[in-house]
Amino acid sequence: xxxxxxxxxxxxxxxxxxxxxxxxxxxxxxxxxxxxxxxxxxxxxxxxxxxxxxxxxxxxxxxxxxxxxxxxxxxxxxxxxxxxxxxxxxxxxxxxxxxxxxxxxxxxxxxxxxxxxxxxxxxxxxxxxxxxxxxxxxxxxxxxxxxxxxxxxxxxxxxxxxxxxxxxxxxxxxxxxxxxxxxxxxxxxxxxxxxxxxxxxxxxxxxxxxxxxxxxxxxxxxxxxxxxxxxxxxxxxxxxxxxxxxxxxxxxxxxxxxxxxxxxxxxxxxxxxxxxxxxxxxxxxxxxxxxxxxxxxxxxxxxxxxxxxxxxxxxxxxxxxxxxxxxxxxxx
Amino acid sequence: xxxxxxxxxxxxxxxxxxxxxxxxxxxxxxxxxxxxxxxxxxxxxxxxxxxxxxxxxxxxxxxxxxxxxxxxxxxxxxxxxxxxxxxxxxxxxxxxxxxxxxxxxxxxxxxxxxxxxxxxxxxxxxxxxxxxxxxxxxxxxxxxxxxxxxxxxxxxxxxxxxxxxxxxxxxxxxxxxxxxxxxxxxxxxxxxxxxxxxxxxxxxxxxxxxxxxxxxxxxxxxxxxxxxxxxxxxxxxxxxxxxxxxxxxxxxxxxxxxxxxxxxxxxxxxxxxxxxxxxxxxxxxxxxxxxxxxxxxxxxxxxxxxxxxxxxxxxxxxxxxxxxxxxxxxxx
DNA sequence: AAACATGATGGAATCGTTTCCATGAGCATG
DNA sequence: CATGCTCATGGAAACGATTCCATCATGTTT
Numbered sequence: 219x220x221x222x223x224x225x226x227x228x229x230x231x232x233x234x235x236x237x238x239x240x241x242x243x244x245x246x247x248x249x250x251x252x253x254x255x256x257x258x259x260x261x262x263x264x265x266x267x268x269x270x271x272x273x274x275x276x277x278x279x280x281x282x283x284x285x286x287x288x289x290x291x292x293x294x295x296x297x298x299x300x301x302x303x304x305x306x307x308x309x310x311x312x313x314x315x316x317x318x319x320x321x322x323x324x325x326x327x328x329x330x331x332x333x334x335x336x337x338x339x340x341x342x343x344x345x346x347x348x349x350x351x352x353x354x355x356x357x358x359x360x361x362x363x364x365x366x367x368x369x370x371x372x373x374x375x376x377x378x379x380x381x382x383x384x385x386x387x388x389x390x391x392x393x394x395x396x397x398x399x400x401x402x403x404x405x406x407x408x409x410x411x412x413x414x415x416x417x418x419x420x421x422x423x424x425x426x427x428x429x430x431x432x433x434x435x436x437x438x439x440x441x442x443x444x445x446x447x448x449x450x451x452x453x454x455x456x457x458x459x460x461x462x463x464x465x466x467x468x469x470x471x472x473x474x475x476x477x478x479x480x481x482x483x484x485x486x487x488x489x490x491x492x493x494x495x496x497x498x499x500x501x502x503x504x505x506x507x508x509x510x511x512x513x514x515x516x517x518x519x520x521x522x523x524x525x526x527x528x529x530x531x532x533x534x535x536x537x538x539x540x541x542x543x544x545x546x547x548x549x550x
Numbered sequence: 551x552x553x554x555x556x557x558x559x560x561x562x563x564x565x566x567x568x569x570x571x572x573x574x575x576x577x578x579x580x581x582x583x584x585x586x587x588x589x590x591x592x593x594x595x596x597x598x599x600x601x602x603x604x605x606x607x608x609x610x611x612x613x614x615x616x617x618x619x620x621x622x623x624x625x626x627x628x629x630x631x632x633x634x635x636x637x638x639x640x641x642x643x644x645x646x647x648x649x650x651x652x653x654x655x656x657x658x659x660x661x662x663x664x665x666x667x668x669x670x671x672x673x674x675x676x677x678x679x680x681x682x683x684x685x686x687x688x689x690x691x692x693x694x695x696x697x698x699x700x701x702x703x704x705x706x707x708x709x710x711x712x713x714x715x716x717x718x719x720x721x722x723x724x725x726x727x728x729x730x731x732x733x734x735x736x737x738x739x740x741x742x743x744x745x746x747x748x749x750x751x752x753x754x755x756x757x758x759x760x761x762x763x764x765x766x767x768x769x770x771x772x773x774x775x776x777x778x779x780x781x782x783x784x785x786x787x788x789x790x791x792x793x794x795x796x797x798x799x800x801x802x803x804x805x806x807x808x809x810x811x812x813x814x815x816x817x818x819x820x821x822x823x824x825x826x827x828x829x830x831x832x833x834x835x836x837x838x839x840x841x842x843x844x845x846x847x848x849x850x851x852x853x854x855x856x857x858x859x860x861x862x863x864x865x866x867x868x869x870x871x872x873x874x875x876x877x878x879x880x881x882x
Numbered sequence: 883a884a885a886c887a888t889g890a891t892g893g894a895a896t897c898g899t900t901t902c903c904a905t906g907a908g909c910a911t912g
Numbered sequence: 913c914a915t916g917c918t919c920a921t922g923g924a925a926a927c928g929a930t931t932c933c934a935t936c937a938t939g940t941t942t
Contacts, residue, residue: 223610225928236892241930250890271607271668272928275897278555280603282646282667290635296628303622303649307660312667314614315647317635335614335644336603435822467826489823490767494799496828557898568922573900582920604898607927 224264226272233260244268274336282312283517284332284340288320288406288433293460293489294506295343298364301510302341309518320406320433322346329354339517341510344368345407360520364513366407367527375520376527377513379504382414384532388456388484388502389418391534396543397454397482401427401445403466404458405438411458411486427452431462438465446473446481453543454482460489463499478541488535497538505530556596565592576600606668614644615849616664616672616691620652620738620765625792625821626838627675630696633842634673641850652738652765654678661686671849673842676700677739694849696841698739699859707852708859709845711836714746716864720788720816720834721750723866728875729786729814733759733777735798736790737770743790743818759784763794770797778805778813785875786814792821795831810873820867829870837862 230237233256243249243257260266274280285302287295299315306313314337316328322345332340339360344351348370355361355374363376392400400422402415408430416423427449431441442465445455457463463485467477475481477497485492488503512528562569565588575581575589592598606612617634619627631647638645646669648660657677664672671692676683680702687693687706695708724732732754734747740762748755759781763773774797777787789795795817799809807813809829817824820835844860 223928226930227928230892237929238892238894238931239890242891245930247931248890253890267662267666269668269928270666271603271610271612272897273930275603275607275899275928276930278603278897285647290622290632291625291628293623293625293628296623296625299647300622300649303647307648310663312646312663313648314644315617315631315635316639316645317632330599331642331644334599334602336601464822464826490796491821491823491826494796494823494827496826555898558900559898562922569899570901570922570924571920574921577900580920585920601898604927605900607898607929608900610927 223269224266226266226268229257229261229264229266232264233257278336279338280336282314282335282337282339283514284314284316284328284335284337284342286316286318286325286328286332286340286342288318288343288345290315290317294487294504297506298343298510301507301512302514303510304507305511305514305518309514311518318343318345320345322350326350329359333357333359339520341513341517360517362513362517362520363527364509366410369407369409374527375516377509377516378410378527378529379509380529380532381411382417384486384502384504384534385411385414385456386418387532387534389415391500391536392454392456392482392484392540393419393422395454395482395540398422398543399424399427399449399452400454400456401429401449401452402456402458403438403442403445403462404428404430405462406430406433408458415456431465433461435461435465438462439468442466442469443472446470446475452481454484454540457483457485460485460487460492463487463492463501467495467499478539479544482540482543484534484540492535492537495539499539500537501535503533503535505532555601556598558598558600561589561593561596561598564596565589610668611670612668614646614667614669614671615846616646616648616660616667616669616674618648618650618657618660618664618672618674620650620675620677622647622649626697626819626836629838630675630842633839633844634846635842636839637843637846637850641846643850650675650677652677654682658682661691665689665691671852673845673849692849692852694845694852695859696845698742701739701741706859707848709841709848710742710859710861711841711864712861713743713864714749716818716834716836716866717743717746717788718750719864719866721747723832723868724786724788724814724816724872725751725754727786727814727872730754730875731756731759731781731784732786732788733761733781733784734788734790735770735774735777735794736760736762737794738762738765740790747788763797765793767793767797770794771800774798774801775804778802778807784813786816786872789815789817792817792819792824795819795824795833799827799831810871811876814872814875816866816872824867824869827871831871832869833867835865835867837864 226237226240230240243254318325325345341362343365348368351368367376429441429445431437438461446469455466457466477483485499485501488501492499492501558569558572562572575586650657654677673694675697680700683700699708761773761777763769770793778801787798789798809815817831817833820833824831824833
């Protein structure tokens with residue numbers, strides 16, 4: 219019943235050559251044309267597939283790519299993962315996926331698992347801060363960060379969207395519409411964006427209008443609702459991710475705030491439903507798929523030191539969720 | 551610089567025992583209490599992690615789970631994958647992810663890759679039909695299907711949502727509202743649902759109102775727009791997936807059909823944005839995450855033959871996208 | 883013609899684990 | 913006291929590939 223896999227030895231015997239020769243032929247080494255031909259035909263006849271297990275053990279590294287994202291459920295990370303998969307497929311490499319939930323502890327656990335698997339390359343959207351990553355980066359695990367970098371480390375290979383420019387554009391757009399009290403609704407690990415927000419807003423920045431949620435939907439909703447209730451005077455919100463944007467829309471609706479009449483809203487990340495929403499959401503589009511693809515490229519071809527990161531452009535897509543500041547919101 | 555990994559041999563030497571003993575202790579075999587203790591302390595001191603490479607090679611199977619989904623970008627599959635990841639994590643098993651794009655060829659390619667990796671278990675949302683899977687199932691690759699089964703095979707282990715009941719409920723709901731010309735907008739591999747749709751609608755079924763798209767957004771939109779233009783007399787649509795639902799909303803909007811006044815819409819799969827849509831979408835909720843989790847459970851504990859599948863309940867969530875049949879739509 | 887360079891080839895070592903088997907100690911039973 | 917049984921233990925053989933190295937045949941140079 220359970221046929222043994224055909225091994226390289228079987229091929230060697232059937233072709234009347236040594237295993238070394240088979241290996242050489244199959245990995246493009248030197249061999250005389252006739253043996254090459256013979257080995258190749260025999261190999262296809264026997265439907266031989268080299269076992270990655272054997273190879274990896276010998277070369278002391280598994281070819282695969284580890285991919286660590288906070289949450290596969292989030293459309294942004296889904297698209298990013300899709301990009302990674304596309305590139306990995308074209309390179310014939312398997313991708314091992316792990317969800318960290320933006321929890322440094324789980325993240326460390328997953329890294330450990332990858333190490334145990336002998337994975338030599340990894341793409342991560344880091345949640346933990348710099349020190350946590352320090353040991354990992356020394357392990358020989360070639361790592362490329364995507365979407366953000368560990369706090370306090372700028373010198374690591376990374377593929378990022380140009381958050382700074384995105385935030386600046388959005389803020390300029392809102393201030394151009396007359397808004398002055400603009401809130402930022404952020405998620406975990408968005409130091410970059412917050413800094414850019416502060417910078418773009420300059421003297422107008424109000425610390426109380428910077429609020430942060432953890433990764434979950436509930437947390438996002440709580441943060442959004444809290445913000446809107448606490449500060450009825452704000453007239454615009456910049457949501458730092460599609461979960462946050464969703465939460466903002468929901469919270470606004472719950473509080474009977476009309477978008478965009480009572481509240482203007484810009485959301486980071488363009489998702490398909492942004493167009494279906496009422497009103498359609500103005501967003502800062504990020505090339506999620508490209509981020510993943512480029513990160514995979516980097517980590518694959520990345521044997522040659524090229525730590526300098528990649529910065530991909532963002533784009534403000536104006537739809538219907540922003541309006542000029544009208545009469546200020548009436549306190550409830 | 552590049553320190554060699556600590557191997558079982560190192561531990562054995564440091565503890566003054568043989569490698570066999572270390573292996574035994576670490577995998578719960580028999581050993582005297584004092585040696586056990588000694589080995590354990592030494593192992594933690596040296597921060598020893600057994601290499602999965604060596605183990606897998608020896609045992610001729612890699613522990614991991616292969617997961618094949620049509621499209622990670624689709625929220626439904628994202629949630630499903632999340633469920634799989636959750637279960638796999640609790641079992642300490644890595645998950646290798648592949649996107650098939652609902653293309654049997656790519657699917658076969660990915661299966662080949664998994665085999666090459668020595669993966670012994672896999673969860674798949676199949677696109678190809680039964681015969682294509684025949685050889686794979688014989689390979690010793692323990693397979694559990696999720697969300698749907700290969701066409702023409704009912705006898706395989708699978709975790710499914712109760713599509714039949716879901717469709718029936720939705721159709722009853724629509725006919726109860728007075729609708730008679732109801733369309734089904736389907737995706738790849740939905741024979742089950744179509745059959746249920748036919749059955750539920752009985753004599754009312756109109757073959758021209760059954761249209762199918764391939765997996766992509768574009769294809770979905772084309773199918774939806776085509777349907778609505780071709781048959782201005784239909785009053786309700788059942789969309790067989792969130793991509794299709796999205797397309798239906800978009801197409802209706804483009805053709806100036808008001809939902810639900812001119813067109814009632816029910817969508818398979820509850821997604822977060824269904825609530826944000828204008829109007830909020832009435833949906834058939836499926837426990838995507840559970841499907842993934844249960845499938846993972848099945849494929850892990852699944853050594854003991856238990857081919858019988860699992861059927862999980864669906865639920866009709868009534869929101870605002872359906873209305874009683876009013877005056878029939880006026881031809882454009 | 884002798885010496886040498888070249889290139890194809892196969893044997894054997896290696897990677898890190900598990901597992902089979904033999905060994906020897908300790909102890910009970912005849 | 914001899915025999916047999918149980919148990920902990922370590923040596924060594926797998927697993928399936930890659931790769932070093934020695935071998936041998938061929939063709940080239942002096």
